[in-house]
Amino acid sequence: MMDADLLAEVRAFRQRYPDVRYVDLIALDIPGHFYGKRYPVEMLEKVAAGSALKLPQNSVLLGVQGGLFKIGDYCFNDGDPDALRRLVPGTLKPVTWEAQPLGQMLITTDGTEKPIVFEPRQVLAQVLDRLAAKGIHPVVAFELEFYLFDKKLRDGLPQFPRDDLSDDADDQPNMHIERLSRFSPVLDDMVAASQAQGIDTTVITAELGAGQYEINFGHLDDGLRAADWAALFCRSTRGVALKHGYRASFMAKPYLQHPGSGMHVHVSLYDAAGNNILAANQQRSLRHAVAGCLELLPHCMPIFAPNQNAYRRLGGTTNIATRASWGFEDRDACLRIPESDAKNLRIEHRLAGADANPYLVLAAILVGLEHGLESGSEPIAPLNENRSSGVDFPLEMLEAVRAMQHQPQLREGLGVEFVDVYCENKRQDHLAFMQEITAREYRWYL
Template sequence: MKSPSATLLAEVRTFRQNHPDVRYVDLIALDIPGHFYGKRYPVEMLEKVAAGSPLKLPQNAVLLGAQGGLFKIGDYCFNDGDPDANRRLVPGTLKPVSWESQPLGQMLITSDGTAAPIEFEPREVLTKVLERLQHKGIHPVVAFELEFYLFDKKLDNGLPQFARDPLSGDADDQPNLHIERLSRFSEVLDDMAQTAQEQGIDITVITAEIGPGQFEINFGHCDDGLLAADWAALFCRSTRGVALKHGYRASFMAKPYLQFPGSGMHVHVSLYDAAGNNLLAAHQQQPLRHAVAGCLELLPHCMPIFAPNHNALRRLGGTVNAATRASWGFEDRDACVRIPESDPRNLRIEHRLASADANPYLVLAAILMGLEHGLEAKREPITSLNEDRNSGTDFPVEMLDAVRAMQQQPVVRDKLGAEFVDVYCENKRQDHLAFQQEIHAREYRWFL
């Protein structure tokens, strides 16, 4: 069996042979708000890293705010000397970048698996949850679904414009689910799908959604939770790049239009034992009910993860298929936790609350934490929406309330890590306060 460094070195050398025109590779990781940070490495230096040379980046790069600034969070950022932290290359993620003007490669990096993982790095948080489940004999299978909007490449005084129909040249300003929209925008959508597949992402179904210029991409079911989250993160990056190449602007913003549906991140999760038996289907599906109860109990305390910014909270305003309370139901898209119709082998939950711009590593970690908690607590869930359309429990819809609810919840602190929870909540609090530090034109209209 090859050592990790030998495997990585073989991967880099094969890449160089297949892509001799690539001179640089972007080494990237996802920060707390869900943006990629990293360094652009000469491919010759990447080979040295693969062979075992140190790869270090500032630890506090993970703490960047939504606009890229650093906040004082405890002793981090301003009282710690801004130390470097080790990263490692993620095997299997070295791929060509086809949407840039010059040949380029990219590869994921992470602190998980190093001698001193960064406790608040999103990928490390998910790694710990998955390792804990594995030790308990629980093996998740995961599939993400992501909604996004296409806009015209040019903004109008900073505001988005409807994407232009390639056939008519008119604005695609009509909300619909018509299959014809897939045909009209097939050139850019096909390129998005092909580019994603080149990145190793298992793309399945493409759907025209209700909003004008809105689409949904489904990914295949994956028995590696980290890989499933990697796919979601990398798809957002490649899709934005491909859209710009075709004269569009792709956005995973949660609620770009008040009058049209927002964009969500739906996550399908089933749980299996080592023998491949579906744990949720055992004992007349009683574990499924327990898992749902756990998800709903912790959901109000994970809102800063599921709705990570001011705009994401706008999406939860009662529009089409967007839940306004923590609820569940069979084949019910108004529920936060939907149980799709399936045979016992494929029985799963579909978690529908997260916004499309949420951090996929943290969203999956929070969902798995809820399922784990439910299986341990063995409580019955509240009444389903199928039995009572008014069933549900409230969750916070203001960021500061949501942060307090998350930071004070003992189960969340225990299962996601107290250090992560404190850092994450302070990051969200500071982002929210920074967002409020600008006076908008509406304030002058109302109060001048």
């Protein structure tokens, strides 16, 4: 069916960017990588005018290295069927980091006749729809940490980024404004590229690690769009870094001796009249929401820490929780309650690694908040009252998958089929990762 607004968007884009011949139609798979197709821009206009847009259903199930795993009847017993996608309005934007003029646009199965129930964007969409039906409207902001590296690896290992002042030593002071100045050409271009995607980027911080930065986004009352921003930011940031002769990575723990990179998600909840639900009843609702999040957090670890490396970030260095915990103005807590007035009272979820899937991270957080509000349970003591307060969570993938797969609130909140598919994807990816004998293994055991 023709969408007049979409057609107008495509035609306006073609008029504004006449040199663009191709547009990448992209979506995020389960591991958090973009897949899709490069369409001639005139064919994109036909899709907006009503032509069907189809891609293989099982593209969503790709492993980290792009391979397919046998998951139930998917991939090898289903004939690899196509599934309808639709264009996401408002996401057709120029790509500024490629050598040739190019555009990109998000596609999704949510809102189609038969959505893929395990597509990450669809999973979040169904959670948001359910909350909206209950009169709950989230406002969300993502913060993403990442590292810059020198473009060339040394003996297969990443090196801190070098500018004209750098030598073989790391002379870039942590959290120092000078580092923002020394690398301003690439950082400024990253901000410009993300703004060209329609992303409201705000504060830039030089973080603790050598070459580590954080860029924050504005708050949005559209959870899908907030997750879109996080996904698109990762893509543009990597592209801009390569353009400037660097690598950018959202890997959760690239250096053992330096802090890892996190995905911090700020969430507040409002009713239809614009009242902050978390502030109601003298913040009793906040306590219930925190309790629900903490209860489900140990069962959500395959989402918050989606790969082997992500678990290296946990239980180690600065501002990283070792147990499910909460606290007021406490960066050692998984759930931090920043100081704010009643209108802006929110929860900052700090546990997820920067390479986690933003759609799934937000969906898991919202299911936890929903569960807490409905159960009315009280949380454990905050860290402000008891520094040892907390609930253990899994610290390796197979244990985490077992904890997730049969948790009833997650199966109901995220969808039974999604939970089963996701857990098997993570299990198979982990087993594939372990099928290599490293040099250290020979040193220790040969």
